[in-house]
Amino acid sequence: MDMLSGGDMLVRALEDEGVEFVFGYPGGAALHIYDAIFKAEKVPHVLVRHEQAATHAADGYARATGKTGVCLVTSGPGATNAITGIATAYMDSIPMVILSGQVASHLIGEDAFQETDMVGISRPIVKHSFMVQRPEDIPSIVKKAFYIARSGRPGPVVIDIPKDMTNPEHKFEYHYPETVSMRSYQPAQRGHTGQIRKAARLLLSAKRPVIYAGGGVIQGNGSELLTRLARRLNYPVTNTLMGLGGYPGTDRQFIGMLGMHGFYEANMSMHHSDVILAVGARFDDRVTNTVDKFCPGAKIIHIDVDPASIAKIVPVDVPIVGPVDSVLAELEQQIEAQIEASSRPLPDTTALDAWWEQIDQWRQAHGLWHGKRYPDSDLIMPQEAIQTLYDVTNGDAYITSDVGQHQMFAAQYYRYDLPRRWINSGGLGTMGFGLPSAMGIKLALPDAEVACVTGEGSIQMNIQELSTCSQYNLPIKIINLRNNYLGMVKQWQDMQYEGRYSESHYAASLPDFVKLAEAYGHVGIQVKEKKDLEGAMREAFALKDRLVFLDIFIDPHEHVYPMLVAPNGAMKDMWLSKTERT
Amino acid sequence: MRRILSVLMENEPGALSRVVGLFSQRGYNIETLNVAPTDDYSLSRLTVTTFSDDFKVEQITKHLNKLVDVVKVIDLTEGAHIERDLLLVKVKAVGAARDEVKRTTDIYRGSIVDVGPSTYVIQLTGPTEKLDSFMRALGDAVVIEVVRSGVAGMARGEKVLSP
Numbered sequence: 242m243d244m245l246s247g248g249d250m251l252v253r254a255l256e257d258e259g260v261e262f263v264f265g266y267p268g269g270a271a272l273h274i275y276d277a278i279f280k281a282e283k284v285p286h287v288l289v290r291h292e293q294a295a296t297h298a299a300d301g302y303a304r305a306t307g308k309t310g311v312c313l314v315t316s317g318p319g320a321t322n323a324i325t326g327i328a329t330a331y332m333d334s335i336p337m338v339i340l341s342g343q344v345a346s347h348l349i350g351e352d353a354f355q356e357t358d359m360v361g362i363s364r365p366i367v368k369h370s371f372m373v374q375r376p377e378d379i380p381s382i383v384k385k386a387f388y389i390a391r392s393g394r395p396g397p398v399v400i401d402i403p404k405d406m407t408n409p410e411h412k413f414e415y416h417y418p419e420t421v422s423m424r425s426y427q428p429a430q431r432g433h434t435g436q437i438r439k440a441a442r443l444l445l446s447a448k449r450p451v452i453y454a455g456g457g458v459i460q461g462n463g464s465e466l467l468t469r470l471a472r473r474l475n476y477p478v479t480n481t482l483m484g485l486g487g488y489p490g491t492d493r494q495f496i497g498m499l500g501m502h503g504f505y506e507a508n509m510s511m512h513h514s515d516v517i518l519a520v521g522a523r524f525d526d527r528v529t530n531t532v533d534k535f536c537p538g539a540k541i542i543h544i545d546v547d548p549a550s551i552a553k554i555v556p557v558d559v560p561i562v563g564p565v566d567s568v569l570a571e572l573e574q575q576i577e578a579q580i581e582a583s584s585r586p587l588p589d590t591t592a593l594d595a596w597w598e599q600i601d602q603w604r605q606a607h608g609l610w611h612g613k614r615y616p617d618s619d620l621i622m623p624q625e626a627i628q629t630l631y632d633v634t635n636g637d638a639y640i641t642s643d644v645g646q647h648q649m650f651a652a653q654y655y656r657y658d659l660p661r662r663w664i665n666s667g668g669l670g671t672m673g674f675g676l677p678s679a680m681g682i683k684l685a686l687p688d689a690e691v692a693c694v695t696g697e698g699s700i701q702m703n704i705q706e707l708s709t710c711s712q713y714n715l716p717i718k719i720i721n722l723r724n725n726y727l728g729m730v731k732q733w734q735d736m737q738y739e740g741r742y743s744e745s746h747y748a749a750s751l752p753d754f755v756k757l758a759e760a761y762g763h764v765g766i767q768v769k770e771k772k773d774l775e776g777a778m779r780e781a782f783a784l785k786d787r788l789v790f791l792d793i794f795i796d797p798h799e800h801v802y803p804m805l806v807a808p809n810g811a812m813k814d815m816w817l818s819k820t821e822r823t
Numbered sequence: 824m825r826r827i828l829s830v831l832m833e834n835e836p837g838a839l840s841r842v843v844g845l846f847s848q849r850g851y852n853i854e855t856l857n858v859a860p861t862d863d864y865s866l867s868r869l870t871v872t873t874f875s876d877d878f879k880v881e882q883i884t885k886h887l888n889k890l891v892d893v894v895k896v897i898d899l900t901e902g903a904h905i906e907r908d909l910l911l912v913k914v915k916a917v918g919a920a921r922d923e924v925k926r927t928t929d930i931y932r933g934s935i936v937d938v939g940p941s942t943y944v945i946q947l948t949g950p951t952e953k954l955d956s957f958m959r960a961l962g963d964a965v966v967i968e969v970v971r972s973g974v975a976g977m978a979r980g981e982k983v984l985s986p
Contacts (some may be wrong), residue, residue, distance in 0.1 A: 295912050370837070372836065425893055548888070549885035549889050552880060552881070
């Protein structure tokens, strides 16, 4: 058996866990660990320029690959800089392990240099956390941390490591445990069969069904099963912002994203449905609008691995706690069995035909993909920029986004046919997420096209990562939809504050992004006219091994529509343009 | 409605702060809180009382169960149960009040555990209601200092909270 120091054990444990990348930034309390990384052969380390970017990069890696993202930061400011990214991962249930250096045990509590109570400060935004108290516990803590991060409802796990725990002088027997068993942590392995039978019966009795699928379908690897089930029944499917790609975006049965900036046909279908199958979704306030008015005629089946998500916001008729994949597989069997056993044909195709006719009418009336749903303008419309991006990449790129109007346009106008292609901060809404998450994806999938759709507000929140992209040669395409405003803030100020643009305009203060990109060794292209848009994008993607920053000047006054009417609106109450509402 | 939740959890550093943090983070109230290791030193048992409706208690229970350190949670108020709270109260014991306080303590089957020239410390155990009633009987005039342990509880009969 090998005798290893705490630092060496940590790195060896990461190797044994199959970790492909560690995103991090060194500092005093983490130096023993960094020395161990230097000596290790596997586990490449990616040096970011700010710890927040390390967490987002690990997060993007995790979202695109389904594996657990790993980051390593030092104590104090290193740890606090990581907090935003940990909260981002927590809100979207992303598996991540965060290793944070800590001051030596004997200094804890003494306000030592670069001391902060990382376990305390991260407590509300982690799935679990550990503080290493004996170096010999490191392998089993790492094993548990990875197990907790990726099982059940995934989430971030912090391991806080006082510096003396990784002292190279002190060596221990290294043994990496093969299994984990924790009496206090036993996530659901399968759903309740009686409930699944009930769900099948209710689902087959539906006359106006909607399948409402969220990020849990993607995280729980349920996309294929869900798609098969939906097609078997010919039921319409809507995805949440987090669920896009969980059902093929170009499929006839896909009725678009739902919610705040959801599709007209999706929100109308939800409101008028009689049975909703909610899978891996959490009835977020950005979906439900006014809860009391949410889908008044619908009976609800809710499948989720997290019991605390069920009936948290909206009462549910058939709750099913369990992993999405195993529950959907069993639901499919039950449905087949009930169709087989029924004396009349199921599902009710007459009712379903009428329902589809209604949905198609909604689609034709106001569907975003049916006809052009934005004004003609001499300027480039943001929607056109995304549609062009979709065409130029053949709908096959990994699209990360930041937060704001560009995020909503990217969600509405890029059509995601596969899970894990649309990568955005849905729950926390973290500006600055787009570029570093794209780095994590590009490292993991070097042959894939990775584009970061952003705005000049968001991109400047982690712009320093252009330097990381130079160091590791990450040819990401940055699609900057530039309107000189914080677009979504401006939209709300237009709609609710009579156009008083309080602190949402940059005046003439923006940098020359082309020169900025060039300063970091990348390519910058400015696009100001509509006629140049497609050519510039093709040029950017043709530069296979270069990062290209496309600075696209768009109509500064465009709004994102549809938009749910708030406060006191139902899902059917939407603004469809600046002047029309339902 | 007043609820008594009994929580069995790993006796690990940080476990208590996670439970308490959960309550403040999600806007639930804590009326009393009592925690100590059990006969199995690797486990702590925590009793928390909270004023919440059914919906909220269900959420609290689900979120408590989600905490990785928590082994099991039961709502004692769902069935027959025993609850005990410990009260220590320091009172002025001079003149006529000295006898009066002693008589009241006897009626409530409390005991005087410390005697000073002008003070008594009285110990009383029982359900919260009984302690409240005793405090009212003493009256504000004599009470100097009060400490209560918070409720500890257990289900009656066969029902057991064990890992």
